[in-house]
Amino acid sequence: MSESVEHVLIVGAGLAGLRAAEELRRGGYTGELTLLGDENRAPYDRPPLSKQYVRGETDDTALRPAEFYDEQRITLRLGATATGVDTTARRVRLADGSDLGYDALVIATGLRPRRIPGLPEVSGVHVLRSHADAAGLRAHLGSARQAVIVGAGFIGCELAASFRSRGLAVTIVEPQPTPLYAALGAAVGALVTRLHESEGVEVRCGTGVESLVTEGDSVIGVRLADGTRIDADLVVIGIGSVPAADWLADSGIPLAAPADGGGVLTDETGRTTVPGVWAVGDVAAWPHAAGRNKRVEHWTNAGEQARILAAALLGGEPAGETQVPYVWSDQYDMKIQVLGLPGLADEIRIVEDRGRKFLAHYLRAGELVAVVGASMVGKVMKARAELAANLRPRADIS
Incomplete structure (x- = not known):
């Protein structure tokens, strides 16, 4: 290591944060290691939330058993939200007014879901990012009959499949020409459309949601931009996510412009231009094969970046070959x-x-x-x- 690192503070107790902690211990780091998370839940796996968990097929989404953290001497600080950082004093401010010092800070705060501006907060309307979101959605699923999913990305398509397996009528609403258009293009999107339609899903592309139709404090439908009304007692807004980096706004830590996808700008090892500050996972904009920095929201990417970051933080080179996303x-x-x-x-x-x-x-x-x-x-x-x-x-x- 180029400087003394007695305490590594990882802000973000999701997959990327946990993998960074694991890789640091695997690489021989013996100092203090704190994993800070804003949820009151130990690190868990997100992919099952839209599938096995929401369908009620599993309750266990934990990435590691409880005893793992004691064995690896990883201090979990849960239910603690970071609100700012003083990079000169090397201290992270928390929502409860306290702060935590660090020698090396790893930012792994991930994403937060986008919302549609102007939609009222009423019963029956959900987003899906956290375990609490998934638990609320699963509880509602038992009584729901007609679902509208706004947004046909991977999460929206997975939820459509999960809802159909529970017998719900499902409509997907997507402003783009096809499902998965932004990720995979129109040709493959057309094949995905065919798949969902063969399973009884109505796929409405090329339009968006103008408003919710409500009765009291509950949703009973959505009105689309083309004037169509679709009845629904369950609505999921799945229009993507943005990096959870608002708490860094006045820190001096370099951030990508929103038009470029946002996130924390780093070099090819996850290091920022601010001494002692690193970033990993969905919130991190690493150098990309396109010749610019870009966030990559892949499950496997979090582990690969954590391996590279930990080796660099410890002053070495990562072992093994770079993985293909x-x-x-x-x-x-x-x-x-x-x-x-x-x-x-x-x-x-x-x-x-x-x-x-x-x-x-x-x-x-x-x-x-x-x-x-x-x-x-x-x-x-x-x-x-x-x-x-x-x-x-x-x-x-x-």
């Missing part, structure tokens, strides 16, 4: 896998289409930069070596 989504009986960076592509080719199974190649200047497949596990993973050769990040935090 990977994300998956379970919808009905299908696993949709995304390997690589589809956003870099200038051409999309559907190379196989067998109904509920398909495979797409994403090319940039003729080179493969991503593969997307539905129930094509072997063919997707076979492309890993080629993608690793084609995707080499370039450091640029200007």
Whole structure:
């Protein structure tokens, strides 16, 4: 280490924060290690929330058993919200008026869900990000009959599949031309539309929600921008998330512009330009293969970044090869896998289409930069070596 680090404070007790703590211990760090989280719950896995948990198939989403934290000498500070940081004094301010000192600060605060401005706060309208959000949604699911999901990203599509498995009538409303349009493009989005329609979901694209229809303090429907009214006793707003970085506004820690996706700007190891401050996971804008800094909201990305960050913080080099970005989504009986960076592509080719199974190649200047497949596990993973050769990040935090 280039400086004495007796206390590492990780703000954010989600997957990225936990993985950073684990990697620091694995790398030989023996000093004080604090994991600070604003929820009153130890680190848990988010992907099951929209699937197994909301359907009532599991209650266990913990990433590690309770005894793990004592064994690894990780101090959990839960229910504690960071409100600011003094990077000169190296102290993080908390909502209760107290503060915590650090030698190295790792920012891992993740995301918060977007809301639609002007919509009233009424019963039956949900977002899904936290465990508490999922618990509220699961409780409502037992009495609901008609659901409208606003936003057809991965979470919205997964919830549509989960709701259909419970027998609800489901309508997806998406302003873009297809589901998953922003992530995967129109060609694959059309295949996802076909999948959901075959399961009885009504997919309404190219329009948004203008207002809620309410009765008393409960939602009974939504009115779309095209004038259509859809009855609903359950509405989920799933229009994406923004980095939880508001608490850093006056800190001097460099942040990307909202137009560029926001987040904490770092180098290729997660280090910011402020001494002793690092960032990892969904809130962190690391150098990207596109030649600029960009946040990557992938489950596997959090672990890969944590490995690199911990090695750099400890003054070494990360062991092993850099992983190709990977994300998956379970919808009905299908696993949709995304390997690589589809956003870099200038051409999309559907190379196989067998109904509920398909495979797409994403090319940039003729080179493969991503593969997307539905129930094509072997063919997707076979492309890993080629993608690793084609995707080499370039450091640029200007």
